[in-house]
Amino acid sequence: MTLRKGEKMTISIQEHMAIDVCPGPIKPIKQISDYFPRFPRGLPAAVGRSGTLRSAVSQPSVSPAEAPREDDEDVDQLFGAYGTTPAEQPPKYQAPEEVVDPEGYESDDCTTLGTLDFSLLYDQENNALHCTINKAKGLKPMDHNGLADPYVKLHLLPGASKANKLRTKTLRNTLNPTWNETLTYYGITDEDMIRKTLRISVCDEDKFRHNEFIGETRIPLKKLKPNQTKNFNICLEKQLPIDKTEDKSLEERGRILISLKYSSQKQGLLVGIIRCAHLAAMDANGYSDPYVKTYLKPDEDKKSKHKTAVKKKTLNPEFNEEFCYEIKHGDLAKKTLEVTVWDYDIGKSNDFIGGVVLGINAKGERLKHWFDCLKNKDKKIERWHTLTNELPGAVLSD
Secondary structure (H helix, E strand, O other): OOOOOOOOOOOOHHHHHHHHOOOOOOOOOOOHHHHOOOOOOOOOOOOOOHHHHHHHHOOOOOOOOOOOOHHHOOHHHHHHHOOOOHHHOOOOOOOHHHOOOOOOOOOOHHHHOOEEEEEEEEEOOOOEEEEEEEEEEOOOOOOOOOOOOEEEEEEEEOOOOHHHEEEOOOOOOOOOOEEEEEEEEEOOOHHHHHHOEEEEEEEEOOOOOOOEEEEEEEEEHHHOOOOOOEEEEEEOEOOOOOOOOOOHHHOOOOEEEEEEEEEOOOOEEEEEEEEEEOOOOOOOOOOOOEEEEEEEEOOOOOOOOEEOOOOOOOOOOEEEEEEEEEOOHHHHHHOEEEEEEEEOOOOOOOEEEEEEEEEOOOOHHHHHHHHHHHHOOOOOEEEEEEOEOOOOOOOOOO
8 A cells, every 4th residue: 555745544443453453462451440540548648649640540642742740740630630629629538447446357246246225214212223124136146056045134333243233034045035124223322323334244144054245235324314214225345344453442341221210109219121232242152141230329238139030142132120129219319220231150150241320420321311310200211321341339240
């Protein structure tokens, strides 16, 4: 084919295709990614991208004269070439999946451990915390059959002891259990609601092995408003460590609910021992066999001692017993009521658990309880009191 001077050679598409498929060295076919490069995830937009963009967006057909100068090119201009000016760049957003979990990629506990539906109510008048465990959903399978035998355990922190642990019944072979059980803590004060946290754990019961932990959640009691039910439906979390270095001064020997009433009809002081809560465990089995003694002192004739029945293997006993001290109302101001709680043991001395003193020399709630009793004849007044391990003037033996 002859060309005239000044005439350019034209090649048809057919001839072009024929040239490309002629025998010769096989060249790799360009991919779309060669023209639109991918940036590494997590790499800041202003670091190290300009070089990648330059090499990626430069086309073979661009002549060196048309190529942009190195010193005029930066990342902002390149973004502008794609239709976005630097001022219009969207705010940076790092996707949740790009956040590295230091303990592995198990941050989505909702899908792995399940959710728990429950409600809490602080009954301020009766010093009670009602915990209603409704149901769980999508629990983690723990048994070979792909199911679990779940139960819920409650625990008040700080204060690691069996005295403040409550649990629901166990439901067999289910990952979506419905309990509808209400567990109640008695002797809860306004101070407890400020400084304590409720730990709720879901576990799998095994007959032949140790029970297995599934998940937990923790609710600071200060989130609750008195006498208002608060509903929760939250994802279970992996087990969190319990602070072993918590202040030892927060340890308690337990609580006792006492009623006082001066009866004009009986001409005497009626002392009611209603119940105890969260008593210290004194026996090897983690429990106690508690009973309560009361004295009205000074007791010259040593006849003021009263004793309740023994309640076996419990840290939250109910007594509901009442004792009467015949005394004139005017003489009560000179008296002191000592209440002690003991653990009954066979064949050895009984163990002192704790005690409380009510009278004009007492302080705080103990003094107020005694004063209200003297001020309001024929009116029964109930109050919770914290047991201490020291009782001035008491003989710590039975």
